[in-house]
Amino acid sequence: MPSDDPTEASRRDVPPSGRVADAVAGHWADRLAPRGWRPYLRLARIERPVGWWLLLLPCWWSAALAATAADRTGPNLWHLLLFLIGAVAMRGAGSTYNDIADRDLDARVARTRSRPLPSGQIGTRTAAVFLVAQMLVGLCVLLQFNGTAILVGMAALLPVAIYPFMKRVMPMPQAVLGLAFAWGALMGWVALFGRLDAPALWLYAGTIAWVVGYDTIYAVQDIEDDEIAGISSSARLFGSRLILAVGVCYGAAVLLMVPALRLAGAGALGWLGLALFGAHLARQALRLEPRDGLGALTLFRSNRDAGLIFFLGLAADSVWQGLIGA
Template identity: 75%
Template sequence: MTAPPVVEDRVADAVSGHWVDRRAPRPARPYLRLARIDRPIGWWLLLLPCWWSSALAAIAAGRALPDPWHLVLFLVGAIAMRGAGSTYNDIADRDLDAQVARTRNRPLPSGQVRARQAAVFLVVQALVGLAVLVQFNAVAIAVGVASLVPVAIYPFMKRVMPMPQLVLGLAFSWGALMGWVALFGGLQAPALLLYGGTVAWVIGYDTIYALQDIEDDEIAGIRSSARFFGERVRLAVGLCYGAAAALVFAAGWQAGMGMVGALGVGLFAAHLGWQVRRLRARDGHGALGLFRSNRDAGLILFAGLAADAAWQGLL
């Protein structure tokens, strides 16, 4: 007698062999997957703009290091809010996710978690994020609360906008404002330029990410920048990445960045250029690897900006 097939509940683009799949208690696994703990690239990409902004603020303030306490708070907040945002997105998208091969095993469309249970879990994660946010000054708290607007509308944009990645960029780039306002209590040109550059970066890397789903999205009628750009996707990503590097450099220049920071921006730009050279329009597997490599690109930029602050502090 043939044994029944084993149903794989791990999401297709999760990290293979992650501790969530191997060691977490089985009842907790669907919730950890809702929070994307098995896909850490998400919270890295939310965290890195916060760290860039903190390092940029340190350069402008003449400090040798970004505020260590702020860096820790941003780490905790990024993990919590990435989880909350992903849970909210999955609640809104559970019917669409059931139509896409990469997402149909997510906890909600696969029935591992009910919508009401997911909503409770969302509130818990949001409260953790709120506990982090109230550690900052009043202006930073107000700026942080304002980030909920693009977060709230993003899941619905893929139904009406040809490029929902633009709204995702507005949401995922918010940290580029937070590190600066947490130190200075206000928003000046360097933070706004960094935010613009980060939005362009997010549109670029999420267009790469969307290449994994382009065929299923066409069938389900889901809009994405990958579908919008079509065969010109490589050029489009290159333009986004070029704008990102230029605006980040302008932000550093306005903040008083020196040669060490400029080198960091140059290496960041070189990494983005490498991604564009490797990009292929219908290579979903390769697209996932390129998307994940943006963690390394972001860490290179952070290291350059932090080293610039330290170098200038020694002068």
């Protein structure tokens, strides 16, 4: 007789390779890494790199915008490297924590039941130890910054801690995810200036709207399973108005970033970067199909490119303004 245990059912659905359903096909973590390492790499989402990119890019935007405001010739390269290491470590830690909290819910959703915990590739206690190890790496990175940046960085743990539980109690948990994933928009600025100013706060607000928009697209993959499992998401909440809602989120993101650039003294290249970023987001909204999960995943992943375009515009602007002002 078939078992009613969702965890047992999820284990039957995992491919022999152990590969997670929405991982990048042919990623080195699934092909080349030692077999004993693979469950840990999957738990940290190493084979789904868009997540750490989306955590990293607001840090880089903020660092580049701060460089413009400080009349520096380009963002601090040491800070960019620290943010890269920290983003990979803390995205892995956040994902591990999320998977520990959601292991029972993940077993009920087709896309997530192949993850290491619900599929039985790794145990909960082992995952908790791995979580602590990743957080220690993140702490080592954070301690390289000034005291104010350390305090601001530590405060990010609050939205990270409560996010996994929001899908059980609120209709749009993506708003809490936005608070967490947008935090880097504060970090680049405070790392350079040792304080938070209006441009960083405006950038943070715009980044929250961006996160809600792209994670709503991501949630399109799970609409049917979420309805069955009773899991809340913005994709379910917006329903037939999904495309309009994503467009509003993306439009708000760009509009909220306008005062950030203006107050920081951005030049033509920074504004061009924002315009191209906005055009990329508009294209995503127009191409979104509410029941096309695979297409939604492709659009979601394209936010890495959108964010890089914006960063390159801001970074080039700070370099150019620094050179002509020298």
